[in-house]
Amino acid sequence: MIPADCPGSATLIPSPPLRRPAPWIALACGAVIVTIAMGIRQGFGLFMRPVELDFGVGREGFGLAMAVQNLIFGLAQPFVGALADRFGPGRVAAGGGLLYAIGLALAALASTALGLTVTLGLLLGLAMAGVTFVVVLGAVVPLMPPGRRGAAAGIVTAGGSVGQFLLVPATQIAVDGLGWRGALLAAAGLAALMIPLAIGIARKAGSAGGRTAVTPNDIPLSSAIRQAAGHRGYWLLNAGFFVCGFHIAFVSTHLPAFLTDAGLDPGIGARALALIGLFNILGSYAFGVAADRLRKKYVLSWIYFARAAVMALFVVFPLTPLTATLFACAIGFLWLGTVPLTSGLVGQIFGVRYLSTLFGIVFMSHQVGAFFGAWGAGFIFAHTGSYDAAWTLSLGIALLAGLLNLPIRDAPLARPDMQTRPA
Structure with missing residues (x-):
């Protein structure tokens, strides 16, 4: 730099660092x-019957497209999370929003099962990884004081349910009025709005708010991953979240068809998905607050046990519009409350520096479960003619997940060289 007092020189002012968003x-x-x-994603089950009637893609084929979406969504999470940790979440979210809009627009042009698998499956799976919980929670949670992080995670998670409550009925209206292709094009235009919104979560890579326990020079990502891999509780979280993914994909993909098969009006399926979203707004916030006040692993176990009870009652009682509505309300309250609790446990045990990456790995397990929930239920239906075995399986693994979360060692990791400093 040229000294400011040299004749004829100009003072060079270094560029200010990228400010963290409020x-x-x-x-x-x-x-x-x-x-x-x-x-948008939670309304894809409403396209199953129109697509089946339009060009003959059966439920197993449509379920496979949804399963591929869930699988790619999951497999991409650790890598997308690492990109967000390295280059900043704003860039990743903007790219995800663009790919989301492109994938929906191309899906509207599809005429084969392969076309749906490539667009709704592959492209949207990649896009979803950039604009959902792993990247967004990794951007928002570190900015919050430690005592408010659970509530903030609950609010972000509830956003997904606000979308489900508002957009699933809108999707049904669009399908009825514009056809399924026109509805996908309308959804593509809405998805494009995520690109400018990504500016709001843009921050310098590696920056975080508040105070967090770190080593003097901050451990590298590879060490953080090895540390998590050696922690039994981390694997138990992965196993429990696998079950959550199975439940979410099974219900969101197949519930409308399940209700229609029983002779109920198709509008009841759309209403059920909307009610799941509405009640999950309450559940996500409630469980997010609980993450700040109660032991997270016990609340997680309670959620899975409660899901098992709700499913058992649903299959035991006669299927009517009333029982479908009550099921939607109950399962909705338990729907995504696992997200702030699971991400909160990851941050509590391992810190928030690499939250996007470490939670991304856990979320990958969630989406592998979602693959089997979406495709497996379709496979069961195709070979048995009913969803009975799928409901029984869902109930059993809910009980298993409740048990798996109980022995998690949830104390923050301590190392001799750890100290607390501003992040």
């Missing part, structure tokens, strides 16, 4: 991104 701005933009991304 926490409330990041929270609002992150919640709206998740609202759009999850709201």
Whole structure:
């Protein structure tokens, strides 16, 4: 730099560092991104019957497209999370929003099962990884004080349910009025709004708010991953979240068809998905607050046990519009409350520096479960003519997940060289 007092010289002022977004701005933009991304996605089950009638793609074929979406969504999470940790979540979210819009627009042109698998499956699976919980929570949560992180995660998670409540009925209206292709094009235009919203969660890679326990020079990502891999509780979280993914994909993909098969009006299926979203707004926030006040692993176990009870009652009682509505309300309250609790446990045990990457790996397990929930239920239906075995399987693994979360060692990891400093 040329000294400022040299004759004829100009003072060179270094560029200011990229400022962190205000926490409330990041929270609002992150919640709206998740609202759009999850709201559109939760309505895909409404396209199953119109697509089947239009060009003969059966439920197993459509379920496979949804299963591929869930699988790619999951497999991409650790890598997308690492990109967000390295290059910043804003860039990753903007790219995800663009790919989301392109995938939906191309899906509207599909005329084969392969076309649906490539667009709704592969492209949207990649896009979802960039605009949902792993990237958005990794952007928002570190900006919050430690005592408010669970509530913030709950608000972002609830955004997905606001989208489900608002956009699933809108999707049904669009399918009825525009046809399934026109509805996908309308959804593509909505998805494009996520691109400018990504500015609100943009921050310098590696920056975080608040104070966090770190080593003097901060451990590298590879060490953080090895540390998590050696922690039994981390694997138990992966196993429990696998079950959550199975439940979410099975119900969201197959519930409308299950209700229609029983002779109920198709509108009841759309209403059920909307009610799941509505009650999950309450559940996500409630469980997010619980993550700040109660032991997270016990609340997680309670959620899985409660899911088992709700499913058992649903299959035992006669299927009517009333029982479908009550099931939707109950399962909705338990729907995504696992997200703030599971991400909160990851941050509590391992810190928030690499939250996007470490939670991304756990979320990959969630989406592998979702693959089997979407495709497996379709496979069971295709070979047995009913969803009875799928409901029984869902109930059993809910009980298993409740048991797996109980022995998790949830104390923060301590190392001799750890100290606390501003992140």
